[in-house]
Structures are given as C-alpha cells and as structure tokens.
Amino acid sequence: MGHRTAVKNRTPLIILGITVLLVLTALVLVLVRGAVATPDPRSPEGVVQSYLTAALAGDQKQATALLTPQTSKDCPVGNVINPESMRVVLVSSITAGNTATVEVSITNTSASSPLDLGNSGYTDTFTLVKQQDSWSIKTLPWSLLACETETEVQP
C-alpha cells in the first residue's frame, strides 16, 4: 500500500513535468528556429515564396511582376490578404518540362475559443510556366490574389 500511494502521488508530478517540458521546448523552438524556408529563388518554389512575401507585405507591384501577363490582366483588384495570422507551407512541388505545380497548405490561426485553434487550413496549388528562363505564376489560389492593375469595367 505504501508503494502504491507513492506511485499515485508521483504520476501527477510526472505529467506536470512533461507539460512544462513541452511548453519550454515549443518556446525555444519558436524563438530560435522561426526562420522561413529558403528555396532557390529561381526555382518554382522560390518564385512562389517571393510572390507570397511581396503579397503579404502589401507590395502589390512586386507581386504582380511575378505573374504572367495574362494572369495579371484577369486578376481582380482590391483583394486584401490579412497577413497577421496566415501561414503557407510547401507540401509538394512537381516540375514537368516548362510547367510546374506547387502545392501549398494555407492555415489561418484564430484563437477565439480554446476549441477552434489553428485548425482552419486547406491545400491549394500554384501552377507556373517557364518563360524566357524564369518562372511566372499562371494560376494561383483566389485567397492569395493581390493585384494592382485595374480591370476594365465592362458596361
């Protein structure tokens, strides 16, 4: 009975220790390793990353420069991306000749209640074409559109 009570009294402390350890590890990792990935800026993933960095920073001119002329013409103006809580992670990247498909996962962090945290995410794809030795984005997820050119208003 004495051994039993000793075991019983230690389990909550063990669990407390594990919890503290997890939280501290998370803190350390977030503060130390929180850099962004660095793919080759001329590869399809690199182009997507440059586009996203420019779009999230609000630099729509630079972002539009990475789209193909056709895409930037068709793109509706005025979409504002909320940079505060968005996170885009590379899932896969397939290159086939002159076209590339980059699949990303987009998540939005919201903390309004403890039960719906960080779970709203979905995957979507960018397709790129190689024009004159550099990649341009042909299609992209509508939620990441950030365009500058005015579209003609059709009467």
Add this chain to the structure above:
Amino acid sequence: MSGYTQTRGALPTVRRLILYILLFALVSIAASGTSQLLGLIITPASGNDSGRTTGLALALAFVLIAGPLTFVLWRSLAKRLLDSEENSAPAWALYMAAMYVTSLIVASTAMFSLLGNLLLDHTDGWQSKLSTALIWAGVWWWQVRIIKDSRRTPRTLPQLSGILSSWYGLVLAAVATVSALTALFSATVGLLIPNAWVGTPWWLEVLSQLPWILGGLLLWWWHWIQQRVAKIHGGFSDVAYILMGILAAGAMMLGGTGYLLYLVIRLLWHQPTAPLLTPIPLALAGALVGSVIFTYSWSALSQRSAETKNAARLVTSGLGLAAGASGLGVCVNALLAALVPPLAGDRGGDLLLAGVVWLLWGAGLWVWAWQPGRKADAHDRRVYLVVVFGLSAVVALVALLIIGFKVFTFLLESNGLFSGLIDAIRAPFGLLVATALVSIYHFVIWRADREVLETTTSPTGKSHTKILLVASGDTSELRTVLAKATGAKVQVIPRSGEEYMATSEGLLAAIGSIPEDSRHIMLLVEGPGSIRVIELAE
C-alpha cells in the same frame, strides 16, 4: 396519496397527450390569428391591397375556426382538471410550462423589439408588433391565472414554468448587455485608431439594447425574487442552475477572459492595427457579463445542497480541464509548426501565445476547482471521471483518424514532402498528446478511487440490497447517508406528521441490529428516536 395512483394502462396518458397537444396548437393558432387581425385593424389601409386581403382572410380563418374550438376544448378540459388525478399528471404540467414559456417568449420579444425600434426611430410595422405583444401577453396572463387557481394548478413539476422563465429572462438580459457593452467598447477602441465607421452610431446601438436588458432583468427578477423561484432547491431547479449559472456563464467567462488575455498580450508584439483591435470589445464584454453571472451563481451555491455544490465544482473543473488541455494541444501544435519553416507568413509565434494563454488560464481554473492532491469522496467523482474518459476517447479517436488519413495521403502520393506531412498533422497530434496526458492522470485517480470504494462499501460489514425508509421531514440527506453506508438502494416513503423525523445515527444504529442475511428491510420511524426494523420478503 396522489403519489401512488396506478395508471390504468396507456389510455389516459395517450388521451392527455393528444388533448394537450391539440389545445396548445389551437391556442397558438387563435392567438396568432387574433394578433394579426388586431394588427391589420389598426394599420391604415395603404395602396397594397392584395397583401392586406390575404392577411385578413388568414387572420379571420384562424380566429373564427380556432377560437370557438379552443373555447369548447378548454371548457371540457377545465372540468376534468378539477379531478386530482388529472391535475397531477405530468402531461398537464408539461403543457402548462410549454404554453407559459411560449407565450412569454413571443410577447416579450415582440414588446422589446418594438421598444428598441421606437428608440431607433424605425416605426414601420409597429402595429403588428404591438398587437402580437398584447395578445400573447394576454395568453401568458391567462396561464398565470391558471397556475394561481389552486384547484387546477399542476401538482407534479409545479415550478417548471418559473424556472425556465427566470433563466430565459437572464439569458436575454445577458446577451443584450454583451451587445451593448461591445458597442460601447468599440467606440472607445475607435478613438485609438481612426477608422471610418458606417451604420448606427454607438449610443443608438446601446439605446436599442436597453429595452432588452431592462425587460430581461425584469422578467428574471419577477420570477426569481417575486415568485420565489430562487428558493426552490433540488431536482430540475438545481440542474438548470448548474447548466446555466455555472456551465454556460463559466464558459462565457473563461472564453472571454482567455481570448482577451491573448489579444492584449499579442498587442505587445505587433503594431496596434484595426484587425488586431476589433475583437477586443466583444471579448471584454463577454468576459465581464460571464464573470458577473458566474461569481454570483457560485456564491449563491451555499444555499443549495452539498450534492449541487459538488456538481458545480466538478463542472467548473471540467471547463478548466477542457481549456487547459486544448491549450497544451496548441502548444504541441506550435512546437511542430516551429520545426517546419513555412514558405511565407506566420512562423508560429501567435499560435504558441494562444496555446500558453489557454493552458495557463485553463489549468489555473482547474487547479482552483479540482484541487489535485486533496482527499475527495470517491463516490461523487465517478460520473465526472467517466465523462472525462468518454470525451477524451472521442477526441483521441477523431484525431487519430485525421492523422491516419494524412499519413496515408502522404505515403500514397509520390511527391509529398515530409515537412508538409508534419505541418498537416500538427493540430490533431497536439490534441492527441493532450488527451493522452489527461487520460493518464484521470486513470490513476480512477484506480485509486476504485480501491477506496472496494474497501469501504459497507462499514457495518453487512450488504443489503434494498432499504425502505418511512419517515417524515426532509429525508434527502438521510437517503445519501444510508446509501453510502450500506451500498443499498434506498427508497423513501414520506410519512405525514411532524414527529417522525429520523436521524442518521439512529438509522445506522438500527441497521446494526438486524440479522446478517436479510436483503430487503424496512426502517419505520415510530417516534422521535425510535425506529422499528422490519424484514421484508424478497
């Protein structure tokens, strides 16, 4: 002895069910028809005549058909209800509660929205709202008169209408207060960052909520204080008290304060921009209203039974446990997110902040309510432990399924990156870790409780299966004491007269004096301090 009437088969129950449903439908139809008729009468005829004639035809059909039928049905039912068997039927009590609460809700929402609209200067359609409020208030008043009529008032569940209406009033007032406070605080926040608002200015929004706040408080006060619903203890009243005053208010308080903490701390790291500041007023309002109701309910618990106090403590610890466990899950989530550098965007700092805030806040509440390491009564916690295990099992199952799905997607597609997999499973993996830790802790508690239960089921050394107690006075505490001491099923038959009250010491002493092998005994209180033990046949 109305508690002992035997039902003669299913016929009376079915008859009552059908008749009361019919009566409810007829009264509702007649009331809505009358209110529509009244509304059309006081509305001046405008150019849109076709709509008016259809409305008039509908109203006339409702009133002229449903009205007389209601009258006839009610006359025949009213005569039957003088019989005590009829007015102690549960169907009658349920009908009364349903009719009372429905008429109260319809009348009050029509009246308060009418007043709110008048304050905002929107006067279209006031006639129909006014007539709805008046007619349904008349129906409600009719129900009040039936309840006050001592010959027909329902004898089972007599307080059901009062309990439901008092909580309805409180909910109404609480929601309206949150809206008003949100408008007020948004205006204050708007002073910090200039942003153009469109729509009604803040003082008008607050003003329009005022009828709801005052009206809700009035309804709550009238039922809770005037009709003395607050003094009803036990049974459904306690259940409603715990559900609304502790669980709902506690969830609002926990959610509001946690979210507020997260938003405020987050402001230290980022520039105060509009998207960061807009959720703050709602969180603050929810936190304030929730805390007021929760702290008042908690302090008023002292008037209720020990079981209710214990249940309230367990419910609060459950809330804290849920919040703390999800917070831990989000911390693990942020850990994995930090391992996978993203292409762009947030690197996981906000996520970790949210996790830490919910973990600390939820764990704090849990520690305060549960007090780990304290000696607790094993019996009371069983239901709580089973619920915790059940919920953890469901959450863990769902998380495992999601993880399995993502893993197999990754394995079957040839192009996926491992970092993409980690990013996809970080949320369910965090939940899994949290539920695992929660389950381990509660499993240890459960095992220790089971040992305690097995060694102390019968301090008297006897095990009886059924005890019948015949005593007067308030026997609920005696019942729990007997059940805990002997582990038997205790049934209480109330005895009329004041001098047949028993004490728990007397009862336990009486049990000690009966032979070992009797399984069905009756404890008959014959006078103060004198208890007769009768062995019953199996």
